Amino acid sequence: MVTPCPSSPAAGTGRRNDDQNLRAPVKKSRALPRLRRKEPLRPLNPCPLPGDSGVCDLFESPSSGSSSDSPTASAAAREHCNPLAGLAQPLTPLDLQTFREYGQSCYAFRRAQENHFHPRESLARQPQVTAESRCKLLSWLIPVHRQFGLSFESLCLTVNTLDRFLSTTPVAADCFQLLGVTCLLIACKQVEAHLPRVKQLLALCCGAFSRQQLYNLECIVLHRLRFDLGAPTISFFLEHFTHTRVEAGQAELSEALEAQSLARGVAELSLADYAFTSYTPSLLAICCLALADRMLRLPRGVDLRMGEHPEATLKDCLGKLQLLVTINNASLTHMLPAQILGKCSLPPSWK
Incomplete structure (x- = not known):
């Protein structure tokens, strides 16, 4: 037996429509489905990377209660921890046709913006x-x-x-x-x-x-920042100089892409070092490419005159980058694809 729903006092002796009393509320459907991430993001490995200069020490959160600024890591942790393993960015092909149409004008525009966006x-x-x-x-x-x-x-x-x-x-x-x-x-x-x-x-x-x-x-x-965000970056100038040397026949396509990937790893190290904030992105880009050519032992290095920087400034930046790579050579290897890792090495004069 089904027990009837009690009627409200205001209804008196009258009876409301049974269909209205027994009607179930209808849930409104969403106009668009909610998209969710199928695979959750993997947590970061909290173990630090090896490095004499402390460039790759992981930042501790304010809630951790640690006030030490010196790198601390045991030998066992350094052997088993590799947060960057398998995360190196693959080589990407070059769009030479777009570069032929807009490359030089885009470079001139970006180069003119450097001083405006460069913090000193x-x-x-x-x-x-x-x-x-x-x-x-x-x-x-x-x-x-x-x-x-x-x-x-x-x-x-x-x-x-x-x-x-x-x-x-x-x-x-x-x-x-x-x-x-x-x-x-x-x-x-x-x-x-x-x-x-x-x-x-x-x-x-x-x-x-x-x-x-x-x-x-x-x-x-x-x-x-007054919503002024479109700054020229090292990434842009690395792309431009790589396109330029390939278009001019100064390097093979595969060699230029490998040098660009290695230069990107060197540039990542320089981004974390405050000593390199005095150099403009175009200067760092051309120097990182020159350093990558030396490490890969390419027959023809990049033409440093492409960046249009003074020779003394180029020499100073190259010297500091060389020292940075020498100190953090172990950390740099974690940032490189496997196909480049076996080809690059430090020249004997750097060690």
Whole structure:
């Protein structure tokens, strides 16, 4: 027997329509289906990479309670930890036809913008942020950007946005990591087709910050930079110089692509070192390519005159890059594809 639904007092002795009393509520369907990530993002390996200069020490979150700035890692952890293994970006083909049509004009436009977007002495106004803390943050962001499968252009824009904001606004030490992920999100919105989710970025900070804090800091960064974000980067100039040398017949296509990939790894190391912030992206790009040619022992190196930089400046930048690679040679090997790793080596004079 089915018990009838009780009638309301206002109904009196009358009886409402049974169809209306027994009607079930209908859930409204969404206009568009919600798309979810099929595979969750793998957590980052918390173990640091080997390196004498500390370039690849992972940044600790503010909630970890650690105040040590020196690299600490046991020998066993260094042997079994490799956060960058298998994450090296593959070689991409060159679009020579587009380069022939727009390459030189685009290069001239970007080169004219360098001084406007180049931050100088970004830590001069920072009472709490030091060159060491900047190095630790960017050395943490490099594996993060690889873990998300982001482009090298996104990493370069992240560093540029970070340094330009530091040159305008003092930042507290406990908010520095939040600033790093905020700049990464702003850079991804410019060039990436698939953005990392805000929840994922906050999870990397161990829940030390809220979603609203990230949104507020994003607005502050954009207003401080006046929404002027299209900076020329090392990634762009590496692409241009690679196109130029292939088009001019100065290198074979396969050799030029391998040199570009190795130069990108050297440039990643330089992004984390505050000593290289005084060099423009075009200067760093041509010097990284020249250094990669030496490490790959290519018969014809890149023409340094393509960058139109003074010889003394080129020599100074090359010397510092050579020292950087010598100190962090073990860390550099984790950033390279397997096909290039077996071909490159340090010249005996560097050791």
